[in-house]
Amino acid sequence: MAEVKLFRTWSSPFALRIVWALKLKDVPYDTIFEDLANKSSLLLQFNPVHKKVPVLVHNGKSVAESFVILEYIEETWKHNPLLPEDPYDRATARFWAKFGEEKVLLSIWEAFNSEGKEQEECIVKAKENLKYLEEELKGKKFFGGERIGFADIALGWLADYEGVFEEVASMKLIAEDEFPLLSEWKRTFADAPIIKENWPPRDKLVIKFQAIREASLLKKLGN
Amino acid sequence: MADEVVLLDLYVSMYGMRVRLALAEKGVKYEYKEEDLRTKSQLLLQMNPVHKKIPVLIHNGKPICESLIIVQYIDEVWKDKAPLLPSDPYQRAQARFWADFIDKKLYDAGKKICTTKGEEQEAGKKEFIEILKVLEGELGDKPYFMGERFGFLDIALITFYSWFHAYETLGNFSIEAECPKLISWAKRCMQKESVSKSLADPKKVYEFLVVMYGL
Numbered sequence: 001m002a003e004v005k006l007f008r009t010w011s012s013p014f015a016l017r018i019v020w021a022l023k024l025k026d027v028p029y030d031t032i033f034e035d036l037a038n039k040s041s042l043l044l045q046f047n048p049v050h051k052k053v054p055v056l057v058h059n060g061k062s063v064a065e066s067f068v069i070l071e072y073i074e075e076t077w078k079h080n081p082l083l084p085e086d087p088y089d090r091a092t093a094r095f096w097a098k099f100g101e102e103k104v105l106l107s108i109w110e111a112f113n114s115e116g117k118e119q120e121e122c123i124v125k126a127k128e129n130l131k132y133l134e135e136e137l138k139g140k141k142f143f144g145g146e147r148i149g150f151a152d153i154a155l156g157w158l159a160d161y162e163g164v165f166e167e168v169a170s171m172k173l174i175a176e177d178e179f180p181l182l183s184e185w186k187r188t189f190a191d192a193p194i195i196k197e198n199w200p201p202r203d204k205l206v207i208k209f210q211a212i213r214e215a216s217l218l219k220k221l222g223n
Numbered sequence: 224m225a226d227e228v229v230l231l232d233l234y235v236s237m238y239g240m241r242v243r244l245a246l247a248e249k250g251v252k253y254e255y256k257e258e259d260l261r262t263k264s265q266l267l268l269q270m271n272p273v274h275k276k277i278p279v280l281i282h283n284g285k286p287i288c289e290s291l292i293i294v295q296y297i298d299e300v301w302k303d304k305a306p307l308l309p310s311d312p313y314q315r316a317q318a319r320f321w322a323d324f325i326d327k328k329l330y331d332a333g334k335k336i337c338t339t340k341g342e343e344q345e346a347g348k349k350e351f352i353e354i355l356k357v358l359e360g361e362l363g364d365k366p367y368f369m370g371e372r373f374g375f376l377d378i379a380l381i382t383f384y385s386w387f388h389a390y391e392t393l394g395n396f397s398i399e400a401e402c403p404k405l406i407s408w409a410k411r412c413m414q415k416e417s418v419s420k421s422l423a424d425p426k427k428v429y430e431f432l433v434v435m436y437g438l
Binding site for chain 2 (some may be wrong): 075088
């Protein structure tokens, strides 16, 4: 019998992608919760290069980096595919996942960790990136089309965590009038079966990210 | 209907070289268009409006961007010849993991070597060698990264080899002295025609960097 373990934290949006993928494909697995301030020797053994979560261990062999894990899951458990069959559509899904990670997430995180004029400038940049996502959603229910796909899973943090970032950092990024399609996608995705059952507790997230923001701002003042 | 394949690229770009290499491995004929990054063509801006960067592969009029995404696309479309990724999902995951590692670390470390001096440059060199040593460890005693056959991960890394001469000259150090097995692997790859004809001339890379960074 196949043995699947997932190393994660309760709050990591990256690990949550793997939870979604495994559950959407109905793959049974065990969870090992990590305390990143006190990493287990198993985690360090299974991800010696980055020492991060998520890590998937399948039959004793480890895979790290959430997008790499998603592709592995897709290729190992082929039912309920997350990627389309057509190579061009697959490349498109991968492109938006990468864009989400390297541009959207980074720019929103920068806005989250700043205030005042600096935050305003970060917000402008973040919205420029979000506009591309808005454009991409034209005529589609999900980034993957009619069904949740690879790009939706990669961008899924926008449907919940992003709202937490907005609240904690007192900023508005995804307004209904400016981003109607993205706003609708957020609601649809957040409320989709499997997805809606697995969001971490929001109040705990707010507390956690409040602490992160305070620490970042303090660090900036110190410089 | 014949395939129409166009590549928007920059001769010295190690990312562009990856695509050239993948196309060469598959024996795909294509039209090469060199971009001038100071005055980007309308075609580039139209085909990659999000990043406005090369490489962009245009296949029958449709653009594919981001070098490793393009290489995977090429592998999936021209699947009957020279498979670039192994067939086993775990092996594929390893290839993707290390390619991602290269993309996250190597370029920035190299850039430090080119654009800084003194302590900062020394730190850049140290970082760069550390990254190569990790990769050298991954290679082990295998002829290529995934085993007996040249593939995806070799493609991801070998194109940086054309920049080694520039890094060594600007950083005043020898990569071969630190990572002899990796250089051995690189020379083995260079013996393949697809590699030697896809990689830029290291001297031209050096000249390009001197101009770009005003060195």
